[in-house]
Amino acid sequence: MRSLLVTGGAGFIGSNFVRYYLESHPGVRVVNYDKLTYAGNLDNLRDIGENGDYTFVRGDICSRDEVLAVMKKHETDAVVHFAAESHVDRSISGAAVFVATNVLGTQVLIDAARERNVERFLHVSTDEVYGSLGREGKFTESTPVHPNSPYAASKAASDLLVLAAVHTFSFPAIVTRCSNNYGPYQFPEKLIPLMIACAMDDRPLPVYGEGINVRDWLYVRDHCTALDAVMERGRNGEVYNIGGNNECRNIDIVRLLLRKLRKPESLISYVKDRPGHDLRYAIDASKVMGELGWAPGVTFEQGIEQTVEWYLKHEPWWRRIMSGAYREYYKDMYET
Numbered sequence: 399m400r401s402l403l404v405t406g407g408a409g410f411i412g413s414n415f416v417r418y419y420l421e422s423h424p425g426v427r428v429v430n431y432d433k434l435t436y437a438g439n440l441d442n443l444r445d446i447g448e449n450g451d452y453t454f455v456r457g458d459i460c461s462r463d464e465v466l467a468v469m470k471k472h473e474t475d476a477v478v479h480f481a482a483e484s485h486v487d488r489s490i491s492g493a494a495v496f497v498a499t500n501v502l503g504t505q506v507l508i509d510a511a512r513e514r515n516v517e518r519f520l521h522v523s524t525d526e527v528y529g530s531l532g533r534e535g536k537f538t539e540s541t542p543v544h545p546n547s548p549y550a551a552s553k554a555a556s557d558l559l560v561l562a563a564v565h566t567f568s569f570p571a572i573v574t575r576c577s578n579n580y581g582p583y584q585f586p587e588k589l590i591p592l593m594i595a596c597a598m599d600d601r602p603l604p605v606y607g608e609g610i611n612v613r614d615w616l617y618v619r620d621h622c623t624a625l626d627a628v629m630e631r632g633r634n635g636e637v638y639n640i641g642g643n644n645e646c647r648n649i650d651i652v653r654l655l656l657r658k659l660r661k662p663e664s665l666i667s668y669v670k671d672r673p674g675h676d677l678r679y680a681i682d683a684s685k686v687m688g689e690l691g692w693a694p695g696v697t698f699e700q701g702i703e704q705t706v707e708w709y710l711k712h713e714p715w716w717r718r719i720m721s722g723a724y725r726e727y728y729k730d731m732y733e734t
């Protein structure tokens with residue numbers, strides 16, 4: 399592969415992936431194609447500096463002309479597709495943009511990639527497409543999709559469009575479904591960075607319901623190494639689950655963060671539950687581990703320690719988001 403198009407590379411996982419990929423694959427040209435919605439932040443990639451292998455292009459995955467132009471200009475031969483609306487609570491408040499970006503945008507990319515004869519298309523999806531588990535069991539790749547939120551439904555639809563293109567047109571695509579990521583550059587609307595930011599300001603930490611919902615946490619860099627393995631050695635038409643085998647109740651994460659930050663548990667504030675809140679996610683990652691030899695590089699204890707340290711050291715990064723200043727700096731580039 400010579401030229402990789404990364405969609406959504408200015409977001410949380412995408413920016414970690416771009417950084418990881420430039421470090422581990424020198425000589426491969428990486429084009430970061432991102433619309434810069436509220437979730438896209440060029441601060442996430444400032445430390446890359448001048449790198450001849452890296453190009454940023456501002457664009458929308460829903461625009462066929464823009465997507466085709468960037469693929470043509472940069473002679474794209476592979477795509478890693480992260481771009482999406484990603485926050486469940488926002489999808490409950492307004493689903494339309496989730497359908498536009500996650501469903502229609504993915505179809506635009508599929509069509510453009512087929513037209514340009516792209517050799518590899520990696521569609522980055524989520525365990526949320528499987529719905530919710532009870533106390534027992536794990537999601538395998540053959541668990542039927544049963545999405546419960548508008549976000550999850552839009553991701554499930556996009557997965558099915560990718561797999562339909564594989565079946566109908568022998569489109570060379572793979573779908574990955576990963577569990578909850580945490581780590582540097584996560585937008586502070588998501589559980590872990592939000593709780594860190596609230597705790598540091600001695601503000602209440604809003605825990606939904608009783609805090610007993612379970613998520614399966616994976617350090618973001620480990621997601622990136624798994625995606626790399628799938629890109630290199632995965633089989634077209636397959637779905638690969640990715641997860642760190644690390645289930646944790648929300649309340650236990652919140653208490654752990656408070657202990658690490660030396661803040662009192664009295665800051666915990668139980669608030670109204672998320673409508674339709676999925677109880678538990680748990681990933682069976684034996685396929686990606688057995689078939690592709692992938693394994694996480696850090697334990698949850700190591701990952702969360704590094705994450706807390708990162709947010710402490712990079713306070714200006716998340717404060718610029720909280721204040722909205724991150725959109726001021728690159729004013730002419732952000733959508734209004």
Ligand code: NAD
Nearest residue numbers: 406408409410411433434435437438458459481482484579
């Ligand atoms: P994010 O919200 O942090 O970033 C999304 C990025 O996509 C932003 O940079 C945004 O500007 C860009 N984008 C949005 N709409 C666009 C459009 N129309 N055209 C071009 N760019 C657009 O998301 P994230 O948490 O980094 O998630 C990335 C992907 O990984 C998503 O597809 C998500 O479903 C999936 N995923 C996330 C997690 C997780 O825990 N965060 C877990 C599994 C899978």
Ligand code: DAU
Nearest residue numbers: 484485486524525526577578587588589604605606611648
């Ligand atoms: O499972 C993968 C998914 O993980 C990704 O596909 C999504 O893009 C990503 O946003 C994430 O979804 P969740 O809904 O699991 O993540 P979130 O950080 O929003 O919430 C994690 C848990 O914490 C969930 O049970 C809801 C709860 N929560 C969340 C917030 C923001 C709270 O209790 N309080 C909060 O303020």
